[in-house]
Amino acid sequence: MTAIDFIEKKKRGEPISMVTSYDSWSAALVAASDVDVILVGDSAAMVMHGHSSTIPADLPMMAAHVAAVRRGAGDAFIVADMPFLSFRGSIDAAIDAVGMLMRAGANAVKLEGAEGNLEAVARIVGSGVPVMGHLGLTPQSVNAFGGFRVQGRSREAAERLARDAAALQESGCFSMVLEAVPAATAETVSRSLTIPTIGIGAGSGTDGQVLVLHDLLGLQPEFKPRFVRRFMDGASLITDALNTYHQEVVSRQFPTVKEAYS
Numbered sequence: 001m002t003a004i005d006f007i008e009k010k011k012r013g014e015p016i017s018m019v020t021s022y023d024s025w026s027a028a029l030v031a032a033s034d035v036d037v038i039l040v041g042d043s044a045a046m047v048m049h050g051h052s053s054t055i056p057a058d059l060p061m062m063a064a065h066v067a068a069v070r071r072g073a074g075d076a077f078i079v080a081d082m083p084f085l086s087f088r089g090s091i092d093a094a095i096d097a098v099g100m101l102m103r104a105g106a107n108a109v110k111l112e113g114a115e116g117n118l119e120a121v122a123r124i125v126g127s128g129v130p131v132m133g134h135l136g137l138t139p140q141s142v143n144a145f146g147g148f149r150v151q152g153r154s155r156e157a158a159e160r161l162a163r164d165a166a167a168l169q170e171s172g173c174f175s176m177v178l179e180a181v182p183a184a185t186a187e188t189v190s191r192s193l194t195i196p197t198i199g200i201g202a203g204s205g206t207d208g209q210v211l212v213l214h215d216l217l218g219l220q221p222e223f224k225p226r227f228v229r230r231f232m233d234g235a236s237l238i239t240d241a242l243n244t245y246h247q248e249v250v251s252r253q254f255p256t257v258k259e260a261y262s
């Protein structure tokens with residue numbers, strides 16, 4: 001997969017699948033699967049570091065996750081999230097941040113929002129780095145939104161979303177995430193663009209879907225928003241395996257002679 005393939009897939013009407021990964025071992029599993037793209041999301045701050053939002057993610061944290069993912073992912077296409085405020089201070093600072101993520105092993109970067117970002121997007125794209133946009137519920141703005149809420153519900157908000165999406169496309173984005181947007185709005189925006197949209201909580205009318213790996217594997221059973229489908233009950237499987245291991249240790253069934261050196 002390359003940035004060019006995203007647009008080609010949209011032209012052919014082929015949906016794009018993307019999942020998050022933050023470490024080497026899960027990246028190797030995703031890279032060995034049929035999934036098209038790996039996102040090193042700033043959701044790492046929540047999933048891997050236990051924070052309640054993505055705001056604590058910073059560049060060293062993201063670069064370390066990107067580097068770990070690259071070591072496991074072979075030549076899979078990796079999109080790296082630009083963390084909170086890393087692209088807002090100045091264009092030079094944004095370019096430095098992009099350099100850090102690309103040197104760590106990313107193939108593209110993703111940044112949240114359109115307003116105030118269009119010049120930076122154009123400069124990053126002009127520097128040879130594909131940029132994925134992210135509109136709708138942009139989690140780095142959780143404090144402005146008053147929580148993790150569906151966006152684009154009113155007519156004005158839906159029109160603003162469509163304008164922002166067009167502006168990001170115009171600035172050179174090769175694709176964009178639409179997060180927590182009413183399905184009909186996400187579909188209208190997707191149809192209005194030549195670049196693919198990748199939805200999360202945005203219905204089936206987008207050009208692709210993205211989920212957090214831990215959500216789709218059922219590893220965070222307490223987290224069950226409407227848009228998540230669990231493709232396995234990972235938490236139960238892991239707990240069962242750990243309990244079996246414990247039982248076999250205390251009953252001295254593990255290790256056997258075959259699992260020991262003579």
Ligand code: KIV
Nearest residue numbers: 020041042043177210
């Ligand atoms: O950080 C992340 O995981 C994301 C996805 C939810 C799209 O941005």
